Amino acid sequence: MATSTSGFIKQCEQEALHLTGAIQPHGAVLVLDHEHQVTHASVNIGEIWRGDAKSYLGKAVPPQLRGLLQQYSGERIYFAAELVRKDDFLDVVFSPLPAGGIVIELVPTQREGRVPSAMNRFPEVIKSDDEVRHYQQLLITYIAELTKATRVMYYEFLATGDGEVTAEAKHEQAQGSFFQLRFPASDIPQIARRLYLRNPWRAIYDAHADAVPLVSADDLPVPDLTHAELRSVSPVHLHYLCNMGVRASVSWPIAGKDELLALISLHHDEPRVLDYGMLRHISELVKAYNFALRDFRSQQRIQIHERMQNQFKYFHQQLLNRDDRELYWQEMLDWLMREFACDGVLIETPQQTLKAGLEIEPETQELIIEHLENQGEQAWFSDNLLKDLPQIDLTAIAGVAVLTNVLAPDHEVAFFALRHAHMHEVMWGGRPDKPDENQDPDVPISPRRSFEKWVEMRYSNSKPWEQNTLIKLMKLRLLLNEI
Known part of the structure; x- marks a missing residue:
């Protein structure tokens, strides 16, 4: 069975997700060139911090950020509560532009309190496929308890490109279960998977909020926001989240050598912002699991090689004797x-x-x-x-x-x-070959509306x-x- 229409896949794969020219309204953005001159600013910077977007364009980085800029070495760096607002503070994040330059993001400081230590909570070594599943469940249960999420899922990609939920932890009031349900490959197109590989997490703060555009002085090309925390969200993905009843989400990647193996996805049914320290704490735990998983898979491959090598050595000797x-x-x-x-x-x-x-x-x-x-x-x-x-x-x-x-x-x-x-039966989260046609010219095809379990009987x-x-x-x- 085709898991989605070819038109839907084509539309998803052609979206330039990194070139939206807009951000989520949770924070504000300044974009700097090689000489640290501001080339772009989000139109909401006055609401988030101060001034007017056009007043920053073509000028040097604001004085309040110059000291922080000296600490930037080309990789993402985070500064907590560095800028003062009327009643609170702003965190500052510096991220690289793929073609050179810097994205500066200003986001309201969150106060989650102390993040508990996860020392000795998770094993450092995985020895079997049963331990893989146990570790997955342990990890997402911990994340759900820590963040008070509506639902956290371990979403594993199959060889076909489709995904399957292999572990789930959810709030007692969460509706239904996605455990062991599959979702078609087009739900997370390849262009989105490549972006997941290039960032430690992807946060969506409010799926109902309108994106905020960036402006430039000389009609410059939109900047590549691949590494930006606030990068705006695809309209198709926003429809998808709304159809699922999800208002906010965070996803952490599980990566192989050069491919996305899985996602740990957190869902809230209300707008939600997690403290940067908590995001980073979870990211470190995910990386530790990712390392243990890759080491286990590597050991599995070595065992396959050795077993087949020894078997062939036996057959070669038999052939001679x-x-x-x-x-x-x-x-x-x-x-x-x-x-x-x-x-x-x-x-x-x-x-x-x-x-x-x-x-x-x-x-x-x-x-x-x-x-x-x-x-x-x-x-x-x-x-x-x-x-x-x-x-x-x-x-x-x-x-x-x-x-x-x-x-x-x-x-x-x-x-x-x-x-x-x-x-055999395959259980899907909604019928995978039924995306909805839409009259909106910006979103001609949107994801299916229902994610209830739909059973496909496979005969061929x-x-x-x-x-x-x-x-x-x-x-x-x-x-x-x-x-």
Whole structure:
């Protein structure tokens, strides 16, 4: 099933989220160039601090900020209660512009009180998948208790790009549960995922508030607000939050080497601003969990490599020492079926074809190889072959993990792991293929209105491939090269 309309995905991916030219009204912004001259100011700076936006343009940074500016070294830096207002104070945040220059953000100081220590609250090492889930629940429960949030979720991205809530903590008055529900990939498009990777958190203070524009003296291009705390929010995302009944949110990223693995998302049903110290405290805990998770996944990969290496070493010795080649190959094929948890395997070389269990049609095999050649890929897997390769008319294969163009010493080798269809239910947070059409020209398509559980029956899918399938395929490529 398509998890959203192509028009919705296209609109989301084309939004220049970092070039909105506006901020959230919770604070005010000054943008400086390389020479520390003000190029842009938010029109609300007089409400937040003092003066008129145009009075700052083309001038040096205000004197009250020059001492702080001397401490800026190119990375985000935060100063608590540095500017005095009539009845309270302003925090000051310096962040880099990607092309050079500085964003200065002025935000009202929050007084949350002492943030408790989390020392010894969470383990430093994760040793199993069960501990991963336990750690997730422990972390989001702590965040929910600390922030008094309506709901906190651990939102994990699947290999398909869709997301699934794998842990949830919520206030007793919160309506419903999103635990174990999936959400389509278009809910968080790739352009937004890249921004999450570049910041320690993303806060939205009030989804009902109007954005505040930035102005410049000479109609300069809008600045890149990638790293700005106050960067305004996509209209599509605001519709999404309102449809969920969410008024304020904060999200912390869980990152792999160069990809977004998950988000820890906090929701409030009223406008809410968290103290910067609390945001940073939670960010440090999230980073600690992220480090432990990456270390555990790294150890898992090492174990996969070692296990497959030892198994192939055994088979190589058997190949040299045994006369019965047929039994040797059968033993190897049986092992590959167990390793990939599949219903059939195929190893094909110009000299021979080895197969066991479920078989693949020659025309289907050719179309898959052609697809990989067109994509310039050596390894690929799918749990819905007819959906991912619609040019295939009919096949008994529902899922495939394939490795091609393995340059062994004397020949090329292709490997196929095959799976039958497996009827199962997938629980979604609202029907994923039903975004609402909208008459608003600025938001022609908005997210679906309902997020109640909707069950999809899948008949043509295989069981989903495991997270480490691609790692196994690439290790197998190295091993087959040694034959």
